[in-house]
Amino acid sequence: MYDTIIIGAGPGGYLAAERLGHHKKKVLLIEEQHLGGTCLNVGCIPTKTLLNSAKLYVHAKEAGKFGVTAADVSFDWGVIQKWKEEVSAKLREGIAGQMKRFGVDVANGRGEILTPPRGSTPGKVKVTLSGGGTEEHEGRTILVSAGSVPAIPPIPGSKDNPRVVDSTGLLGVSSVPKRLAVIGGGVIGVEFAGLFSSFGSEVTVIEMMDEIIPFMDKEQAPLFRRALTGVNFKLGCKVEKIEGATVHFTPKGKAPEAVEADLVLVAVGRRPVLNTWGAEAAGLDLTPKGVNVDDRMRTNIPGVWAAGDVTGKSLLAHSAYRMAEVAVADILTNLDGSAPGTSNRMRYNAVPWAVYGVTEAAGVGMTEQEAAAKGIAIRKASLPMRVSGRFAAENTFTGQGAVKVIADAATGCILGVHAVGAYASEFIWGGAALIEQELRIEDVKQIIFPHPTVSELIRDAVWGL
Template sequence: MKSFDLVVVGGGPGGYVAAIRAAQLGMSVAVVEAEDLGGVCLNWGCIPTKALLKSAELIDKIKQADKYGITVSDYSFDLDKIVQRSRQVASNLNKGISHLLKKNNISVISGTATLLGNGKLSIAATASSKNKVSDKVQAKHIIIATGANPRSIPGLEPDGKSIWSARDAMTPKNLPKSLLVMGAGAIGMEFASFYNSLGVKVTVVEALNYVLPVEDEEISDFAAKAFTKRGIVIKLDTKVLKIERHKGGLTVHLNSGQNSAEADQQLKVECMISAVGVVGNTQSLGLENTAIELENSFIKVDQWQATHEANVYAIGDVAGAPCLAHKASHEGIICVEKIHGLEHVHPLSKDLIPGCTYGSPQVASVGLTENKALAAGHTLKVGRFPLSASGMAVASGDTEGLIKTIFDADTGELLGAHLIGADVTELIQGFVVAKNMETTEQELMDTVFAHPSISEAMHESVLDAYTRAIHI
């Protein structure tokens, strides 16, 4: 039986990062992965969807070419090539992860792991495993990083034909004329944006009252108006009751709490994408052989990612929300450094985790929303700056957007920042760094921002919170 200082179960953005950091600290490490290194994020999530959205962005720019003084008499796109590029991007990065693990002398074990207790794991070979024989390993420490899978609603399970999972939506064989997206979170709105850019008639159904419900309410409202302006139909406070399959697509029965006259709607579409959240991947892990506890399908952990089982930890999506790749990676590093006994290791504050939604427009945020800041008892100063007042945004032709900043009126602490517009997923990191360094409003106001740049809007938003904005 092989022994390791650390065995990481799952080779996604949490697992492989934890493994590399452990190897850097001199630990002997193995990663057990049942499918592809890089996990859902690299292979079927974050990365390939952004490749698809880049193609959609170019299509949108071509549609607007005339306003830049460029005449495009005709254009077309090849769906197969768009999908192939997305898959190739994922494949290239997958190979990169394999190289990184090899470079750091990390053993990669292909198969599924089951915890047996007392640091022992059994590894069962899968159809894609290089090793075809089951094995057992011993570990001083175990990190579970198995991620999550899309939540499935009874009666609305994806079939790969008329009801698509996220994987199906990333690899369409044909472009539907009409599409229903169930769920207006980040995943749902990204797919809605992508297919809308390709000319599909898209309807989004959300059971809650806002698109992107985790975002600041003002930003959610802005986003809903922007998506509606693009031609996406959004039905809030609406649930899918049932579906009827027929030749050519689906009849979807909807119930809306907004208007009693719309209580029983019917919508005919060719396809539907289910994007209604995720559940932790804990099946077949052998948790019954341990003291590990679950809560709403996710593994319960403390601030250092430790479970109730000695020397067993959980990171990333399987350890609960927010289900974000960068959160998983950071948890992996914190967990490993705490195991190794490094000093000055700090638990992860969820207020410092940025959230990003890609598509058109982009949305990005960090920290408290205005409503949550008020509920927490803060007296607020709130600043807003529209991108329509930004010289660089006007020059670029991307004026649809808003930068919103929220400060504690008594201390000047930056409580939250909420952005919507072109490329704001790149801008948000400035506010993340500011929050991490506990920057005050004065330091942000004293900072010199380059001109011309969209980032100047960040500065103006801070100034506006203190009635000092120059350009509005």
Template sequence: MENYDVAVIGGGPGGYVAAIRAAQLNKKVVLIEREHLGGICLNWGCIPTKALLKSAELFQKIKHAEEYGIIVGEPQFDFKKIIQRSREISAQLTAGIKFLLKKNKVTLIDGCAAFETNKILNIDNKGQKFSIQADNIIIATGARARSLEGFITDGKQIITSKEAMILDKLPKSLIIVGSGAIGIEFASFYNALGTKVIILEAKKNILQSEDAEISSIVKKIFTKKGIIFYTNVKLLNHTKQRDHLTIEVEIDGVRQQLSSEILLMAIGIVGNTEHLNLERTKIQVEKGHIVTNQFMETSQPGIYAIGNVTAPPWLAHKASHEGIIAAETIAGLKAHPINKQNIAGCTYSFPQIASVGLTEEKAKNAGYDIKIGKFPASANGKALIDGDSEGLIKTIFDAKTGELLGAHLIGTEVTELIQGYVINKTMEGTEADLINTIFPHPTLSEMMGEAVLQAYGRALHIISE
């Protein structure tokens, strides 16, 4: 039986990073992956969805080319080529991961892993069975889309985000259940290409994790684009016809029927734990996700868990960092635990949405005396140059200490801007650090500085209230 210092189960953005970092720290590492290197993120999530969104964004830009003084004919798109491009990008990145693992001398095993003991894993590679032993094991098996009783996905009329990325043809109508990042991104993509999109949300507001003011702005912008929102929705049942579904819902207590070609379920995820034989260990699972300490170690010493199989937020960049923490802890280094308030969330719709830290409501509920600053994209020169003047940057500070408690952005390229606030929070900076930062001109980043100035009554390019 081959023995390793570290065995990693799952080759997604958490698993492959953990394997590489452990190998860098002179550990003998094996990575077991059952399907695709890169996991959901590279193959069916972050990367391909952003490729789809980029194509849709470019199509919309070309449609409005005359606003920039450019004369073009009526633009058209090839839906199959849009899908193909996203798949090619995913394949290219997956090949790159395989190369990195090889260069770092990580052994790669194709197959499924399950615990025999807390040190021994049984591997099944399409019927070929064998076992390996590891002093430390990192579980990075990810998660899958959560299903809803009575609305089980069939891959054709009721689908998950995976099928939404590889449809054979553009649907004329689409109902999306769930208004989180996944639901909003697919709504943005299909709406931009001409699909009639309806979003159903069980809660009062869309984008539950975002600041309420930002969510309200998103809803107004998307409604103007033709996307229909229903909130306070309860799904009752559905019937399937040959070319569409009829969905019976209750909206604010009133029953009604909605119809569309496809129903996309985007209501969260469930950790992939059921085939690991966790009962042969002391690992604890709560609400479908593995419980860990701040160094990603489970209740079974020597076994760690990272990424979407653990606690939220369920983000690829968090998974990668957790992989580093686990690998460095195993190697005996003093790893720094994650502060979840310093993790940015990004939604790549049109316009984009990005945030870090506390919302206004949560800051108030936590007892903070706060200062709030806002700056609109319509007052920024670069946003006007780009033709993307819809948006807002909102900052929230502790009035007593000047600590940045939260930042909430909506607008063009805000997923790139958010890192500036993340760095400030990570370094425990204050409003003084941001005010004394010289932002280059003309750039979108100037809005970041102005939003801070406005919080302290010093805004230069809008009138401070």
């Protein structure tokens, strides 16, 4: 019998297995496809690998501005794809090594809860093995980390259309499409738009909302959009149908239009996987957004926890990591009979987000608009990226970007940090730390930032408050 059975080996699942194994618990980790889940195999890591190649290509072409001549710059898509696969494979090997190191058993198959744990009676989980056959295992506790899949809206002409793909399909294309239409201006759609436009595709993004990345600060979203110079954006548009690779849409208050492409990416978000692992039969409380959990990642059934995208709370790999850590702390309490701690609770007010590419965007905490909606009076300061010595030295002066900091006018506590420009994804964690620790303007002014770094703009913006 296992102490914990984990369904799903994405970021939440494999990290939880590692942490529990570290505490000498007997763990079974079940994964139907590959260790690492969506993030490592068809999400975060493959896209960032391709984006790195795109950045190298763009920087090589622009190197003359910095006094470096690179002649006959070109790219080999086949080699790029091969490198992408090598990176994912190497990282999968690393996860497998960690599971072995911590004594975690791994089952390759689809996990399904037959009966949840009840008091001293262990739960039962069936594994339909990928190689054929089934197994049944008992566990004192169960953690569900079943992940998510691309959400595909019922657009007429999209079903069974070989020229319409989701993010997984676009990652595996054999060549760069000459023309790409992207339905959806969220994180996934914008990252792919920037990626393929860097490689020469004519890219059009069609978005229903009036601006891309709808959760971005409204002052920063236009900055980011304008920085994506190779992408044509159609905002405030409703997609009506797809014919072949031609997307028909209607802008607000205007006549219908159409965009002809060679390939169409549907990137309107992701949805949690709720129908393959026995959620309803187990009696779990479900909503269309995901599995209901509390701030310790407990479900409505004692002995069953959930973490990551399957909860619908925050569909980010780093959120899944933190959810797993919180769940593990509570699972250990359950297994060992100790009193629950007070600090291991899931909080969402300081979860950073990032959009990657040649130009990046990132943020954490409240936007100015969210603060206004909550009736919070704020102080704000924004600085252009070009005033940073590091940014000026490594980027053209025409580069778009800014760092914006928002603070509570009454208390001085930092409420939000938002950035558009190179390196934004690498320093946004600092904003998360300021918000998580509830630091005030006066506190941040005393922190020493290394010079020259782009992260100094956070400090400079705080002084600007």
